Structures are given as structure tokens and as C-alpha cells.
Amino acid sequence: MPELPEVEVTRRGIAPDLVGNRVSGGVTRTARLRYPLAPQLPQLLTGLTLKDVGRRGKYLLLDFGAGTLLIHLGMSGSLRLLPRGTPPQKHDHFDLEFGKRLLRLRDPRRFGAVLWLAPNHEIGQHPLLASLGIEPLAEEFTARWLFAATRGRNTPIKQLLMDSHLVVGIGNIYASESLFRAGIDPRTAAGKIALKRFERLVPEIRATLEAAIAAGGSSLRDFIRSDGSSGYFQQQYFVYGRAGEACHNCGSKVRSLRQGQRATFYCPRCQRR
DNA sequence: AAGCTGTCCTGAAAGC
């Protein structure tokens, strides 16, 4: 599932090839994604030049000047650059053509979204973006910030880390991994965690995300890099998906539990409340 | 306000 690193890798993968290029066509094959996808969207975009590819949380923002195309990859989505005319396969829902190139969205589980945001108002004011939390790779994301933001919150820290209204981009995998690296039990009430422990957690979150970006992004078996190669190589996780196996640090058996309908993995010895 | 649960979707894996 694309988390922030995969989205960022996708952004970096497509931007150099597409920015400055003009949309020459495209097609919508599946209207039913997370939100209805307008069939005539490619026609609406035809003739417009892509100015920039940005990212806010897990949303990709393709700036066309006359508006912004917002793309979310959901949990199984991928964007790839292909030669124009490449035959579509199953689950290829949306194409945007830039001359000889083709930007193609594939999303088997259709949790993703493609939305056209006309420049009626500030882009950040769009309902999907307005209430988003802090960017974890931004300088402003500090231990002190997280400490202040979590006071009075009784929710387990793992679930808060995954709350995009607090901090964006951290999904199920990197939440478990970051907490392991910081030695914090995922069940700990966020508001009870001392500043000193956040001083360890925040850098570990950053290191976890940056390492994943550097590695080319890969957290899911069906994630495909935008250049078309398989971006899926088995990343070494400390705890994610390793229930019953030995902790790399202490040898204890990694445990799993469910928090808010999500699987959490942790080491009972290395991670404390 | 905070914190629950339900929902969307498909395919892989597990269970019988």
C-alpha cells in the first residue's frame, strides 16, 4: 500500500518526464473509483501544460495552472509512464497522454481517487486537503510539536500516528516500524508519552520514511514503480508482518494485535509503555 | 471534540 514514501517516489518518478509537457489526450475506463471519475476529464485537460507535480500527504497534485489534478493511489494504486499505445490491462482505469508518453493509473482495489480541482479558491482549502495534518518530513514536525499535539489524547500512539488529520503519510507499516525503532509500545496512550520519548520517536519516523524513499519505495507486493519496473523488492522490516518470528534486536517473538481493525506488530521486550 | 465502527474493492491466502 502506498504510504508517503511510495507516493513521493512516484512523484519523483513522473515529474522529470512530464513537467512542461502538454496533455494530448487520454481516456477514462472506469468511472467508479473512490469518487466518481468524470469520463470527459482527459478531454478537459487536453491542451493544458503540466506545471508541477506536488505532494500533500499521500495526495499527488498535478498542477496545470488552470486547475489541479489530485490523485490518490489508495492502497493498490500505481502510476506508470508508458509509451502511448500500450494496450491497457485489467484495472487500468485512467490514462493521460503527453505526446508519445502515457501516464497510466492502475488500481485493482479502486480505493484510489482522481479529482479535478478547478482554481476556484486556494487549493489547500479543498475539503480533502484543508484538514490534513503536518508533513512528517517538514522541519516543523518536532518532538515538541508532537508532544503538544497529543496532550489529552487517550488514543493509542499507533493509531494517532496513522491519523492523517494529525500527521500525514504514515500508514500501517511505517507506524509499526517507527514505534519499534523508538522502543515505544504501540498501545501506549499518546497523551501519556513524555517529551523525551518523542525526541526519539520523531527522528525514527523521519529515518524510517527517508530510508524507504531512498530504497525506491516499496511496501506492498503490487506497488509498481512509475517507470514500469517492479518497485517491489522485499524490504526488510523490523516487525511488520513478522509475528511469531524472532526480534532482530533481542530475539523475543514478535507479536501482533489488532488496533482499530488494523494489524499492529511489535516486540514485547524492546517496546515499552 | 474525541473516538468508535462501517464502508468501499479485489485478489491472495487460508480454512474446510
Add this chain to the structure above:
DNA sequence: TGCTTTCAGGACAGCT
């Protein structure tokens, strides 16, 4: 072997 069930997951909607 082949069917059915479970699980995976982002983030909104709607409820308490």
C-alpha cells in the same frame, strides 16, 4: 480439488 471465508488497507461518513 474446489469452494467459502478471511484478510489486507486509506480515509471518509456517520454515529455515540
